[in-house]
Amino acid sequence: MKWKLAARSEKMNPSVLREILKVTERPGIISLAGGLPSPRAFPVSAFADACAQVLGTQAEAALQYAASEGYGPLRQAVADMLPWDVDPAQVLITTGSQQGLDLVAKVLLDPGSRVLVETPTYLGALQAFAPMEPEPVAVASDGQGVLPEDLLAKAAGGDARFVYLLPNFQNPTGRSMSEARRVAVVEAARQAGLPIVEDNPYGELWFDQPPPLPLTARHPQGCIYLGSFSKVLAPGLRLGFLVAPKSIFPKLLQAKQAADLHSPIFNQRMVHEVMKDGFLDRHVPTIRALYKHQRDVMIEALRHEMAGLDVTFQTPAGGMFLWLRLPAGIDTVELLPHAVERGVAFVPGAPFYADAADSRTLRLSYVTASEEQIRSAIAALAETVREQLAHQAAARTEQLLAAEPAP
Missing domain, CATH: 3.90.1150.10 (Aspartate Aminotransferase, domain 1)
Incomplete structure (x- = not known):
């Protein structure tokens, strides 16, 4: 055959x-x-306790199919922990933030469409975008990430679908955007009418002081924000989330439904159980x-x-x-x-x-x-x-x- x-x-x-x-x-x-x-x-012991609690009091719901959007209390917890005004209805729980990249690619990219990325950028994003057959375009970057002037130049013509950025402790370089650079990048994206996909799996792993506000906090209607529980709890849970403007959220949800119906609800309930008393x-x-x-x-x-x-x-x-x-x-x-x-x-x-x-x-x-x-x-x-x-x-x-x- x-x-x-x-x-x-x-x-x-x-x-x-x-x-x-x-x-x-x-x-x-x-x-x-x-x-x-x-x-x-x-946090092994915290998960052992959470597992016992979920199975002891929520077993039927935790082992059943669930809503594609994700577990409501966990979506609320995500909205509450972000440093800008987020409606839980904008939060989609994903099977790792890598799935968030896949959903964004499916919803926003066509064969031949341009997607702007940092130089260098996260390999997993290039891999997630590739099946949609876009044209990745590298934007000149320095020790703080993309250069706003080159972002404007590469976005000229208005045919780029979005720019993909990791402002905090970037994978692979470890670099971060300063406050001034974030302001300039958001302004360049606004001028160009260019959506931003902001990936932030490492933002909580700061050493001496927290990073500046996310790009999405400055331009919430022009950004999709991706986050992860892998780096702060455990990657084996395969849980992440995205926050999207309400205008684009339904299409991302439909792509999620087609991909896997919903992320593991047992894991979602365990994570919420662990998080609910300020554990993080x-x-x-x-x-x-x-x-x-x-x-x-x-x-x-x-x-x-x-x-x-x-x-x-x-x-x-x-x-x-x-x-x-x-x-x-x-x-x-x-x-x-x-x-x-x-x-x-x-x-x-x-x-x-x-x-x-x-x-x-x-x-x-x-x-x-x-x-x-x-x-x-x-x-x-x-x-x-x-x-x-x-x-x-x-x-x-x-x-x-x-x-x-x-x-």
């Missing part, structure tokens, strides 16, 4: 991250690749403290082990990731198997670019590995870089010698 595939399936490619994670299953590999929250941050206000600070310490360990290791190499990086003020740029001539896709041989895995930077990838970049996660593993992995990575630079120097010398005329 030969199956005839839909044309859109040609746009579906394996997740580079998931393929790399397979490598990390090999014995002895220290993975700084996957964006996996630390299991030390999982007590729990999230412990995650921040843990991740800040892990970040500091990695920064210290990088400064020590990469000394003398042309390696650059920013110190993130929150989130889970560090973004490195290695010396000229290093291609991190080619470097990865050599690093794996030394027992460390990372994510090459190229897949995070919509176009014109910087092959010298890579992403590291500092939240899952232990302190000892971080130090060991960074040392192994530095050794790998030095080894590759030495091989390149030897190859250049050999070429020069081969080019010299015979005596």
Whole structure:
């Protein structure tokens, strides 16, 4: 039997991250690749209590089909925790924020339509958008995200469907938008009549001070906002949410109904049970403290082990990731198997670019590995870089010698 595939399936490619994670299953590999929250941050006892409570008092409803919009009290809790006036009727509970990206793509994108993204941007968003066959357009970016003037230029003509942005501790770079940049970006989007899809899975993971107000708080009728419970509770729950203007909400709901009817209602009721007494206000600070310490360990290791190499990086003020740029001539896709041989895995930077990838970049996660593993992995990575630079120097010398005329 030969199956005839839909044309859109040609746009579906394996997740580079998931393929790399397979490598990390090999014995002895220290993975700084996957964006996996630390299991030390999982509130196991709180969920054990919530599970008993839900099954003890809500079992019939918790194990039954439910409304596609999501569990009403959880939608209200989401609306209450956001820093602008949100009607719970605008909140859609999703099966992870990744589903939110999928729903946005299905509702807003056509084949050939333009979608603007940061340089670089979240790989999972590019993957979610791809089956709808849009044209992703990279907007010039710096250490604070997209440049407002280039956003205006790329939005000229009015045919871009939306711009996708991660203002807080961005995946992959860890960078954040300042207050001034947020004001300028929202003003540029207003001028261009360009909707914003704001993805904020890491916003609560700040280390020293909370980030400025979300873009959506400044322009609620022009934004769709995505959030997640994965980073503050546990990713295995597969629960996220989106907040959308009432004009577009019904279509997103219809796409949700077609996709999975509703997100797991048992999980929704458990999350609400955990959240209802202010648990997040007590729990999230412990995650921040843990991740800040892990970040500091990695920064210290990088400064020590990469000394003398042309390696650059920013110190993130929150989130889970560090973004490195290695010396000229290093291609991190080619470097990865050599690093794996030394027992460390990372994510090459190229897949995070919509176009014109910087092959010298890579992403590291500092939240899952232990302190000892971080130090060991960074040392192994530095050794790998030095080894590759030495091989390149030897190859250049050999070429020069081969080019010299015979005596």
